[in-house]
Amino acid sequence: MTSREASGQRSETVRRANLSTILQELHLHGPLSRSELVSRTGLTRSAIRGLIGELASGGLVTEERSASIGAPGRPSPLSRPRADRHVVLALEIAIDSLAVALVGLGGEVLELQRVDRARGHLDADRLVDDLARLARPLLERQAQRAAVVGIGLSMVGVVRASDGMIRVAPNLGWRDVPLADVVARKLRLDVPVTVANDGDLGALAEHRRGAAIGVDDVIYVAGEVGVGGGVIVAGRRLEGAGGYAGEIGHIRVNPSGSECRCGARGCWETEVGERALLRRAGQRPTGGRAAVDGVFRAAAGGSPVALDALTATGEWLGTGLASIVNVFNPSLIVLGSLFGRMHPYVSAQVEQALSSGAMDAPGEMVRVVPAALGEDAPLLGAAELAFEPLLIDPAGWLAPRPALVRVAGA
Amino acid sequence: MTSREASGQRSETVRRANLSTILQELHLHGPLSRSELVSRTGLTRSAIRGLIGELASGGLVTEERSASIGAPGRPSPLSRPRADRHVVLALEIAIDSLAVALVGLGGEVLELQRVDRARGHLDADRLVDDLARLARPLLERQAQRAAVVGIGLSMVGVVRASDGMIRVAPNLGWRDVPLADVVARKLRLDVPVTVANDGDLGALAEHRRGAAIGVDDVIYVAGEVGVGGGVIVAGRRLEGAGGYAGEIGHIRVNPSGSECRCGARGCWETEVGERALLRRAGQRPTGGRAAVDGVFRAAAGGSPVALDALTATGEWLGTGLASIVNVFNPSLIVLGSLFGRMHPYVSAQVEQALSSGAMDAPGEMVRVVPAALGEDAPLLGAAELAFEPLLIDPAGWLAPRPALVRVAGA
Numbered sequence: 001m002t003s004r005e006a007s008g009q010r011s012e013t014v015r016r017a018n019l020s021t022i023l024q025e026l027h028l029h030g031p032l033s034r035s036e037l038v039s040r041t042g043l044t045r046s047a048i049r050g051l052i053g054e055l056a057s058g059g060l061v062t063e064e065r066s067a068s069i070g071a072p073g074r075p076s077p078l079s080r081p082r083a084d085r086h087v088v089l090a091l092e093i094a095i096d097s098l099a100v101a102l103v104g105l106g107g108e109v110l111e112l113q114r115v116d117r118a119r120g121h122l123d124a125d126r127l128v129d130d131l132a133r134l135a136r137p138l139l140e141r142q143a144q145r146a147a148v149v150g151i152g153l154s155m156v157g158v159v160r161a162s163d164g165m166i167r168v169a170p171n172l173g174w175r176d177v178p179l180a181d182v183v184a185r186k187l188r189l190d191v192p193v194t195v196a197n198d199g200d201l202g203a204l205a206e207h208r209r210g211a212a213i214g215v216d217d218v219i220y221v222a223g224e225v226g227v228g229g230g231v232i233v234a235g236r237r238l239e240g241a242g243g244y245a246g247e248i249g250h251i252r253v254n255p256s257g258s259e260c261r262c263g264a265r266g267c268w269e270t271e272v273g274e275r276a277l278l279r280r281a282g283q284r285p286t287g288g289r290a291a292v293d294g295v296f297r298a299a300a301g302g303s304p305v306a307l308d309a310l311t312a313t314g315e316w317l318g319t320g321l322a323s324i325v326n327v328f329n330p331s332l333i334v335l336g337s338l339f340g341r342m343h344p345y346v347s348a349q350v351e352q353a354l355s356s357g358a359m360d361a362p363g364e365m366v367r368v369v370p371a372a373l374g375e376d377a378p379l380l381g382a383a384e385l386a387f388e389p390l391l392i393d394p395a396g397w398l399a400p401r402p403a404l405v406r407v408a409g410a
Numbered sequence: 411m412t413s414r415e416a417s418g419q420r421s422e423t424v425r426r427a428n429l430s431t432i433l434q435e436l437h438l439h440g441p442l443s444r445s446e447l448v449s450r451t452g453l454t455r456s457a458i459r460g461l462i463g464e465l466a467s468g469g470l471v472t473e474e475r476s477a478s479i480g481a482p483g484r485p486s487p488l489s490r491p492r493a494d495r496h497v498v499l500a501l502e503i504a505i506d507s508l509a510v511a512l513v514g515l516g517g518e519v520l521e522l523q524r525v526d527r528a529r530g531h532l533d534a535d536r537l538v539d540d541l542a543r544l545a546r547p548l549l550e551r552q553a554q555r556a557a558v559v560g561i562g563l564s565m566v567g568v569v570r571a572s573d574g575m576i577r578v579a580p581n582l583g584w585r586d587v588p589l590a591d592v593v594a595r596k597l598r599l600d601v602p603v604t605v606a607n608d609g610d611l612g613a614l615a616e617h618r619r620g621a622a623i624g625v626d627d628v629i630y631v632a633g634e635v636g637v638g639g640g641v642i643v644a645g646r647r648l649e650g651a652g653g654y655a656g657e658i659g660h661i662r663v664n665p666s667g668s669e670c671r672c673g674a675r676g677c678w679e680t681e682v683g684e685r686a687l688l689r690r691a692g693q694r695p696t697g698g699r700a701a702v703d704g705v706f707r708a709a710a711g712g713s714p715v716a717l718d719a720l721t722a723t724g725e726w727l728g729t730g731l732a733s734i735v736n737v738f739n740p741s742l743i744v745l746g747s748l749f750g751r752m753h754p755y756v757s758a759q760v761e762q763a764l765s766s767g768a769m770d771a772p773g774e775m776v777r778v779v780p781a782a783l784g785e786d787a788p789l790l791g792a793a794e795l796a797f798e799p800l801l802i803d804p805a806g807w808l809a810p811r812p813a814l815v816r817v818a819g820a
Contacts, residue, residue: 040783158771167771217651233643233650240739241627244772250736252767255664264732264767319662322674326660327737329650357662357674361568361577362654 015051016341016395020044022050022051023081023394025063027106027387028208031080052079059085060105081106081184086397087146088386089139089189091131092154092379094198095119095171095224096289099376100135102142102158103383105390107209111138112376119288124166128179128186132406135187149397152386153183153195154202154378161243164195170261171225194385198222200246201381202371203230206334208384210372215332219324220371221248222336224289226261227269231328249273253320271316274338282311292338299345307345314346318353325358325366336371343370425461426805432461433491433804435648436471437797438618440516441490456602463488468808469495470515491516496807497556498796499549499599501541502564502789504531504608505581505634506699508537509786510545512552513793515800517619521548529698531583534576538589538596545597559807562796563593563605564612564788566636571653574605580671581635598611604795608632610656612781613640614647616744618794620782625742629734630781631658631748634699636671637679641738659683663730680687681726684748690719702748717755724756731778735764739772747779748791753780 054063083104092099099114157169164180180193203220212218218232227249229240248268257266275285298306465471493514502509509524567579574590590603613630622628628642637659641648660680667676687696708716
């Protein structure tokens with residue numbers, strides 16, 4: 001955004017941008033003292049005092065004396081975002097589970113619930129009904145206190161960014177399902193509903209709250225049946241022209257490989273996804289989570305078959321990562337879900353594949369680490385996404401508005 | 411960039427940002443009338459008048475009455491960047507040639523010279539001496555009139571962004587050659603020297619001046635012996651953590667493929683580069699440009715061997731592009747150099763590979779076109795890169811400064 005000298009509107013534009021800057025700092029890094037806000041934003045102390053005052057009177061932040069024991073000079077008041085007043089509802093449709101969470105401004109997870117679900121095809125109405133049923137008690141407990149400012153949904157599928165349409169979700173047998181509309185209709189909270197791909201949201205969450213805080217060029221790779229990912233480029237989410245970018249599981253790595261659920265042949269997913277691991281371990285490829293757990297238990301017990309299956313899968317993991325390193329030159333690769341679990345067993349194979357398969361210059365710069373947020377990363381990413389309208393223009397929330405949650409069906 | 415209310419400095423910061431906005435608009439889209447600048451920038455007419463006045467008195471732009479015949483109302487003066495006063499020196503080390511150009515503000519190519527060079531290993535001093543010898547007469551013709559504000563160099567190799575170090579250039583047998591330093595020492599123009607990879611610069615040029623103007627998500631792929639590329643993400647160059655991003659020629663597409671010059675096996679380059687084409691056409695893989703020309707002549711004459719070689723190479727081209735489409739979700743793929751020449755022969759294979767290998771959602775959005783700028787794309791990209799300091803902060807150039815070119819050796 002370029003500063004614009006559009007005379008009349010300028011000071012209002014600057015004020016709104018500055019409110020956004022302050023609130024984003026507090027949301028991501030709070031609590032912060034006024035001195036810290038000065039050094040992080042370049043704004044003057046007096047400007048910050050005024051802006052914090054506005055945000056405080058709108059219920060977005062609180063300010064308190066800091067207990068700066070022993071520090072010389074006047075103590076700098078400490079500001080923190082109010083998790084209790086503005087919340088988002090985060091939802092997730094994962095392959096083996098459904099999850100809901102209420103997350104407060106600042107990222108505090110107020111409540112989170114995850115329930116197993118059986119794999120298989122289910123229609124969107126039914127799944128969203130299940131999510132709404134999970135969400136209702138959480139929302140009721142928060143009523144009278146907090147306003148829900150947005151809904152974010154993490155979806156295991158290919159999502160059109162413009163309207164939250166699920167273009168394809170092989171696990172559920174979906175094609176062109178208007179999921180954001182279904183959620184809006186069923187949840188009836190009258191707030192924006194944003195839907196995004198689970199890999200993209202996992203990347204966002206690990207970048208803001210997990211293993212990749214402060215790192216600008218990040219690849220997040222996660223997998224179960226499918227292999228997904230998300231990419232952070234120069235500190236921002238890679239979205240692509242339609243929101244479909246980051247489908248790194250569908251790089252073709254083996255022209256004589258097996259057929260992929262996407263219709264192509266030899267995608268990376270066919271070599272590193274859970275089915276490939278199970279096949280190599282002598283299990284039924286469709287054995288699902290229980291079978292995968294079995295492989296890890298066997299490996300922990302020293303089973304050569306299980307260890308070999310992990311090793312072979314780790315080699316393919318490294319092969320694909322080497323290509324990704326050449327393409328993106330990331331400084332960090334974060335391994336989530338299945339790959340996070342595999343990491344202790346396959347780190348040598350991954351290192352070896354990176355050093356032989358990636359070019360020296362980008363290869364030397366990259367570290368590979370397991371994810372920090374575990375299976376909740378996509379759900380927490382959905383919460384971050386749902387906060388974006390508030391963070392981009394908090395001024396719109398400073399006018400008086402109803403503070404009550406409208407509970408679906410209430 | 412967020413607007414900052416840092417009281418004392420604010421108006422100066424805003425002025426500099428606005429000067430930059432105006433100059434960038436004129437550099438990329440000029441000439442523009444004041445009315446067009448108002449609608450493109452959101453600045454007021456009077457602000458624009460003042461800013462144009464400053465840029466004009468600094469010799470960066472001119473303003474003239476427009477001949478708006480038939481349009482109602484007062485004619486809006488037309489501003490254009492002055493190509494004759496501020497120029498950059500663009501240099502290129504390509505696989506078969508060396509090139510130099512003087513490019514004026516606004517992108518006008520004032521002079522351009524390209525000479526063939528034999529392939530093979532040459533040291534950096536010798537090559538840069540050759541470039542300096544080519545550049546000298548151009549610079550002398552411009553002396554007394556224009557100031558050189560920067561040097562940009564396009565290099566066929568892996569370039570560290572921070573200091574223009576060539577990490578590796580297989581064609582020249584280089585490892586860790588401080589090329590920007592060599593250029594600064596030999597050219598002695600006392601201006602910043604920026605070096606970047608030819609694929610990245612080809613992408614930049616096609617995005618700003620060629621086949622991808624106005625498109626935000628673009629992949630540029632070009633190849634000779636090596637296969638390089640550049641990526642535009644949300645309107646900006648993808649650089650990665652060290653400037654090495656975009657090495658799409660080194661996605662591993664065939665685990666049983668042949669050894670690549672990068673040390674890995676089965677990179678895309680080994681299947682779609684010029685050596686693969688020549689091998690398939692029954693030629694010596696190291697036959698170089700003359701042999702490649704021979705294949706295209708034979709194909710134009712209907713030779714089945716040549717046509718089959720192109721077709722098979724086109725299938726691999728499409729296979730790699732499908733992976734790239736899944737990863738980046740671009741709306742445009744621009745085929746440069748070898749692939750631009752191949753395009754008429756292989757467009758059916760590419761379309762077929764994209765429709766069977768890319769996922770539907772991103773696959774439906776992408777168009778594939780030949781490059782518009784031909785072999786000069788990287789050189790013109792180097793010119794764009796060299797203009798960036800001036801475009802980002804023109805205020806620094808508005809103070810009086812010597813207008814003479816200092817010619818190397820003079």
